[in-house]
Amino acid sequence: MKLDTSGLESTAPFFGSSHELNDGFSAVPSFEIPDTIDFDGFQKEAVQMVKPAKGTTTLAFIFKEGVMVAADSRASMGGYISSQSVKKIIEINPYMLGTMAGGAADCQFWHRNLGIKCRLHELANKSRISVTGASKLLANILFSYRGMGLSVGTMIAGWDETGPGLYYVDSEGGRLKGTRFSVGSGSPYAYGVLDNGYRYDMSIEEAAELARRAIYHATFRDAASGGVASVYYVGPNGWKKLSGDDVGELHYEYYPVLPSTVEQEMVEVAAA
Amino acid sequence: MARYDRAITVFSPDGHLFQVEYALEAVRKGNAAVGVRGTDTIVLGVEKKSTAKLQDSRSVRKIVNLDDHIALACAGLKADARVLVNRARIECQSHRLTVEDPVTVEYITRYIAGLQQKYTQSGGVRPFGLSTLIIGFDPYSGAPSLYQTDPSGTFSAWKANATGRNSNSIREFLEKNYKETSGQETVKLAIRALLEVVESGGKNIEVAVMTREHGLRQLEEAEIDAIVAEIDAEKAAAEAAKKAPPKET
Numbered sequence: 001m002k003l004d005t006s007g008l009e010s011t012a013p014f015f016g017s018s019h020e021l022n023d024g025f026s027a028v029p030s031f032e033i034p035d036t037i038d039f040d041g042f043q044k045e046a047v048q049m050v051k052p053a054k055g056t057t058t059l060a061f062i063f064k065e066g067v068m069v070a071a072d073s074r075a076s077m078g079g080y081i082s083s084q085s086v087k088k089i090i091e092i093n094p095y096m097l098g099t100m101a102g103g104a105a106d107c108q109f110w111h112r113n114l115g116i117k118c119r120l121h122e123l124a125n126k127s128r129i130s131v132t133g134a135s136k137l138l139a140n141i142l143f144s145y146r147g148m149g150l151s152v153g154t155m156i157a158g159w160d161e162t163g164p165g166l167y168y169v170d171s172e173g174g175r176l177k178g179t180r181f182s183v184g185s186g187s188p189y190a191y192g193v194l195d196n197g198y199r200y201d202m203s204i205e206e207a208a209e210l211a212r213r214a215i216y217h218a219t220f221r222d223a224a225s226g227g228v229a230s231v232y233y234v235g236p237n238g239w240k241k242l243s244g245d246d247v248g249e250l251h252y253e254y255y256p257v258l259p260s261t262v263e264q265e266m267v268e269v270a271a272a
Numbered sequence: 273m274a275r276y277d278r279a280i281t282v283f284s285p286d287g288h289l290f291q292v293e294y295a296l297e298a299v300r301k302g303n304a305a306v307g308v309r310g311t312d313t314i315v316l317g318v319e320k321k322s323t324a325k326l327q328d329s330r331s332v333r334k335i336v337n338l339d340d341h342i343a344l345a346c347a348g349l350k351a352d353a354r355v356l357v358n359r360a361r362i363e364c365q366s367h368r369l370t371v372e373d374p375v376t377v378e379y380i381t382r383y384i385a386g387l388q389q390k391y392t393q394s395g396g397v398r399p400f401g402l403s404t405l406i407i408g409f410d411p412y413s414g415a416p417s418l419y420q421t422d423p424s425g426t427f428s429a430w431k432a433n434a435t436g437r438n439s440n441s442i443r444e445f446l447e448k449n450y451k452e453t454s455g456q457e458t459v460k461l462a463i464r465a466l467l468e469v470v471e472s473g474g475k476n477i478e479v480a481v482m483t484r485e486h487g488l489r490q491l492e493e494a495e496i497d498a499i500v501a502e503i504d505a506e507k508a509a510a511e512a513a514k515k516a517p518p519k520e521t
């Protein structure tokens with residue numbers, strides 16, 4: 001009979017091992033490590049393969065009334081636009097949203113998985129999980145797959161007992177708490193507009209307008225962003241989708257064609 | 273019947289798990305422990321066997337803390353208690369690490385009870401021979417709680433409860449005399465309950481008081497003696513009042 005030393009170990013089981021008296025769910029889901037000669041090289045290759053993938057613009061910020069979350073909807077494979085209608089804001093549960101940047105499958109799967117864990121927490125503890133807790137659950141999972149080629153750059157936005165919450169979580173295992181984030185290839189452009197127009201005490205309409213404008217400007221300059229600018233608001237009663245506007249149409253709102261003096265008039269040339 | 277009490281995993285024909293029941297026997301032989309929940313104070317009291325002269329009494333603390341806001345007292349096998357308390361302490365920290373929040377009293381009670389249950393359904397191990405009384409304040413709501421677990425792995429919340437030796441008498445006393453109390457009144461109620469079955473005196477009981485602001489505080493022997501004296505005086509006054517009813521003029 002194996003000596004039970006589990007009292008001396010931490011409850012988090014490490015990769016691959018299974019304790020006799022462990023409840024099955026706390027184990028991190030694990031896959032078998034591939035049988036390669038050079039595992040380090042394989043890992044590096046995997047990471048390099050997905051590195052350029054974060055072609056997108058997503059942003060989120062906290063303001064007086066809650067959290068505003070916005071994203072574009074373009075998916076690109078190199079120079080080919082594979083879709084203009086990707087849902088990049090994922091509804092984890094009625095009061096928490098996640099944004100998608102990086103590998104679409106990775107983001108969708110792990111956000112769905114996070115939703116399951118949040119629901120189980122609710123059932124077991126008779127109260128909703130905090131945004132802090134949810135983001136930490138995701139970050140710990142992503143950390144355990146570090147170096148294996150996952151590509152996830154996500155923001156977890158929600159409203160819990162302590163008020164509005166916003167965290168940035170990525171596949172390197174990083175997790176940051178903050179009030180303003182933008183993720184993706186279009187983020188520098190979005191930051192420019194967002195940082196310029198941000199005030200803490202905006203109304204919901206003003207904040208939505210700022211978010212929409214920031215996404216639009218990012219899609220204008222960044223080739224890998226485009227499609228539809230979706231804007232969501234997270235308040236004390238959960239999230240609500242505020243708008244989803246085609247950025248092509250937004251262009252005429254924000255970049256109207258100015259009437260300019262005609263330099264040269266075209267004159268009809270008599271047919272020779 | 274003797275055939276069904278060897279291995280833990282075997283039910284008897286009439287639905288008993290004998291090992292669990294024998295574990296409850298071990299609890300019944302352990303030192304008395306009592307817990308009382310007030311509106312802003314929760315008290316744990318444990319019967320202390322007279323310490324040997326050469327023993328350092330500080331090394332046999334019977335009331336331990338699991339975290340800043342949770343404490344535990346138990347009746348039964350003290351060695352099993354040490355193992356259970358260590359696992360619970362690790363879980364408290366693990367919870368803080370994974371969700372950045374302290375545990376609620378219900379959560380850690382559920383964990384301890386779950387652990388006790390696991391050992392009633394595994395091969396080659398025996399159940400933990402102890403029942404615990406867990407007290408604490410919830411980190412956000414600030415509500416006081418008192419829970420009890422037992423070797424079978426069941427747990428429930430109580431306003432006041434006792435376990436260990438003579439727990440039935442103590443519980444009877446509490447049922448008769450319990451009312452919502454706060455502060456020092458809660459402490460007095462707990463000590464009065466314990467004194468029903470324990471020899472009077474500060475050196476025979478260990479008492480710890482938990483409040484939201486100050487956490488857990490172990491009472492000194494002198495303090496306990498003072499409260500016992502107060503209780504005795506109150507009892508004497510009540511006796512005198514009963515014997516000689518005040519004459520109305």
